[in-house]
Amino acid sequence: TQLLEQSPQFLSIQEGENLTVYCNSSSVFSSLQWYRQEPGEGPVLLVTVVTGGEVKKLKRLTFQFGDARKDSSLHITAAQPGDTGLYLCAGPNSGGYQKVTFGIGTKLQVIP
């Protein structure tokens, strides 16, 4: 099973600050996905990155896929309380798209 390590596990910041969270693996992934999960709800897909070096932007969120397709980062500019949640990265196992591996996640708290 390919592992995805996320860091930091917990992050508490003030509204307006910038932050970056990371998703790393020793294995190559054909694609990686980022989800946000709010308490009591299921994860919601934010973005999928498929090409090494790819950068995708979603309003104040910037996602990057490493050149070697072993890592990814999520940068949030001017964080807002609505960004609070658990951020998960996920990718298909080497066995195929049917089996998806998830990282443990980064729990983000944005304080007003």
Place this chain on the structure above:
Amino acid sequence: NAGVTQTPKFQVLKTGQSMTLQCAQDMNHEYMSWYRQDPGMGLRLIHYSVGAGITDQGEVPNGYNVSRSTTEDFPLRLLLAAPSQTSVYFCASKRTSGREETQYFGPGTRLLVL
């Protein structure tokens, strides 16, 4: 569309009891899956299905059974519940085409086994 629905939302079981967690989707997705989410462990795949009549094991299948008689429904059965199965269970579905397919999750079932 209702998306992915799960019932019940909460359940308390005694060790040795059985129950079925229901999952349904109205998006005509071929692929459906079950995950459990535990603190410090993340989401782990239990079973998945790529279409009606086809199921396969995920990362942590022991103690769980599934079947897929229709495209819409994918129930998860616990035959002899154990305290180790206390968890939050999520059902998900997606199309099977391409690498950028979106996986939609249900709201989860919170299960406590005493």
